[in-house]
Amino acid sequence: MNQNNKAESRLAATGPTQFPVERFAETPTPFYYYDIALLRATLEAINRGADHDGFHVHYAVKANSNPELLKVIAGAGLGADTVSLGEIEAAIAAGFAAADVVFAGVGKTDREIAEALRLGVGCLNVESAEELEVIISIASEMGVKAPVALRVNPEIDAHTHHYITTGLAENKFGIAMSMLPALMERCREAQEVDFRGLHFHIGSQITDLTPYRILCERINALQEEYAGYDIPTLNVGGGLGIDYDHPDEHPIPDFEAYFGIFAECLKLRHGQELHFELGRAVTGQCGSLISRVTYVKQGVGKRFVITDAGMTDLIRPALYQAHHKIENLTSQSDHCERYDVVGPICESSDRFGESELLPVTSRGDLLAFRSAGAYGEVMASQYNCRSLPGKLYDF
């Protein structure tokens, strides 16, 4: 099924995004609005798409650790991919079984490692030889076996696919291919290690599936190279992108095509498990940041819409030059004008859009910044002594 069919089935199931504007009018702005029905439909599409032997999907908690969303995701049967003790605790509190929690990250502290082992997380994804030795000594002191996977940089050429930013040798993440033989051997001989497998993550917001085909080929080659080793699981990371420009046309990513690539191209060994850890693709489209227009300011040759939401509520535009589709939910005008949409924070990068075409916009209008369910609320700050954004849910 392509994205359009997916979109149609979602529209048939829940209707196009109909914002409850009357509820919004009574809610102090800015706030995050979560369409939980869309999250559920997305999770159903994931479970359908991943219905292949040995496939297991984890949710990358860093994309959005909102407890209401975590509960729904745990309820759909996904595991959790975490990068701190705080995220491990949030996942367990939301109902994920510790055994379904994976702990990743380049800078796990001794305390985090000990707590993860005590709580019984399913796997620690190790990112360096130094970290492996620390885990071995902590496990030895505790008298436990540490479940460990090695995160490998598949070294997929950045020039072929410039958007792959985390799978390269010079990156701070993961273990270089050249160091892998020694670490595989160390995992095999160390009494304290329960070797779980190999982990790969090639980047984020990937919308062309070709890099995943290349990843499969790399992994197939590695599996042959390490034919003598038991590798119970492979973890191919996350990174599947969403359509930021057309959230209503493509509210749900094409999971069938995504998982289908791995089913087609990756040669799993008998009984081997294949793990995925998707973040943005799970929660990105179900969230919008809702904001009220404080002023429409006439500048010299430019008109500014100044919103009560700023980069403290949604930092992606300032941090990554990302763009979220902006909708005016209350303008009655059928005439459009161009505006720069900016926040109130004392930073020039506090800007959501340049020369945005919006229906004639006035003070008091409600705007929606779409596709803000991932890397939105979790990155909010209190810079400028601001309050954190509120939340509103549609279940």
Ligand SMILES: *Cc1c(COP(=O)(O)O)cnc(C)c1O
């Ligand atoms: C961030 C991250 C993910 C999730 O990435 P998305 O682009 O949100 O899918 C998965 N795995 C690892 C190791 C990550 O760092």
